Amino acid sequence: MQSIVMNKSTRKKQIANLAAWTLAWVLSTALVVFGNEFLWAGSQWLTGLALLLNVLLGIGMILSNRRFVEGSDELEKKIQLESMGLTLGLTLVAGIAYSMMDVTNLIPMDAEISLLVMFMGICYIVATLLNNRRYR
Amino acid sequence: MKNSIRILRAEKNWTQEDLAGAIGVSRQTINAIEKEKFDPSLPTAFRISRLFGKPIEDIFRFEG
Numbered sequence: 001m002q003s004i005v006m007n008k009s010t011r012k013k014q015i016a017n018l019a020a021w022t023l024a025w026v027l028s029t030a031l032v033v034f035g036n037e038f039l040w041a042g043s044q045w046l047t048g049l050a051l052l053l054n055v056l057l058g059i060g061m062i063l064s065n066r067r068f069v070e071g072s073d074e075l076e077k078k079i080q081l082e083s084m085g086l087t088l089g090l091t092l093v094a095g096i097a098y099s100m101m102d103v104t105n106l107i108p109m110d111a112e113i114s115l116l117v118m119f120m121g122i123c124y125i126v127a128t129l130l131n132n133r134r135y136r
Numbered sequence: 137m138k139n140s141i142r143i144l145r146a147e148k149n150w151t152q153e154d155l156a157g158a159i160g161v162s163r164q165t166i167n168a169i170e171k172e173k174f175d176p177s178l179p180t181a182f183r184i185s186r187l188f189g190k191p192i193e194d195i196f197r198f199e200g
Contacts (some may be wrong), residue, residue: 074177075165132151 011071018068021061028054075135085129091120138197142170142187159183 014112040046069080095116102111152166157181160171168174178183185192 073161073165074180075168075174135173
């Protein structure tokens with residue numbers, strides 16, 4: 001039987017690459033917030049530089065994610081697309097509701113975007129797990 | 137869509153992993169196609185057809 005295509009080591013490299021970009025982006029986010037507070041005591045120039053690094057790493061993470069999805073096979077792509085679509089919809093609905101709860105003072109604190117990002121991450125993980133199970 | 141991939145694969149004594157490697161998809165994809173939970177793309181259907189040396193319509197049946 002002829003043997004072809006899917007190179008597992010390339011796939012592993014793509015996953016490792018995406019993990020590395022994501023970790024670098026998360027760490028740079030922490031650098032902007034904590035660096036401004038503890039490392040360079042409010043220097044706007046350094047904060048701007050850290051923010052620029054954060055944005056550049058974010059772009060790298062997006063491109064790496066694109067390569068990861070392009071390297072997936074057709075079922076994996078379908079699972080990713082369904083998970084991303086569900087995450088987008090849930091985040092939009094929950095985000096607007098959360099924001100309105102803040103505006104109408106239904107909640108005693110300000111609506112924090114970090115909570116929405118956590119919600120988005122959890123939705124994506126759960127949706128991917130459920131979709132993987134569905135096609136098992 | 138119904139298909140006879142599991143039978144054809146068994147006749148050749150191939151594992152899902154063998155078939156997946158031969159047509160360039162994951163084992164999970166072959167499993168989902170065999171269980172008829174997922175319809176393959178046209179290029180994948182053609183690769184399967186070529187690999188088993190049978191016309192597509194002999195392997196896949198549309199039941200709408």
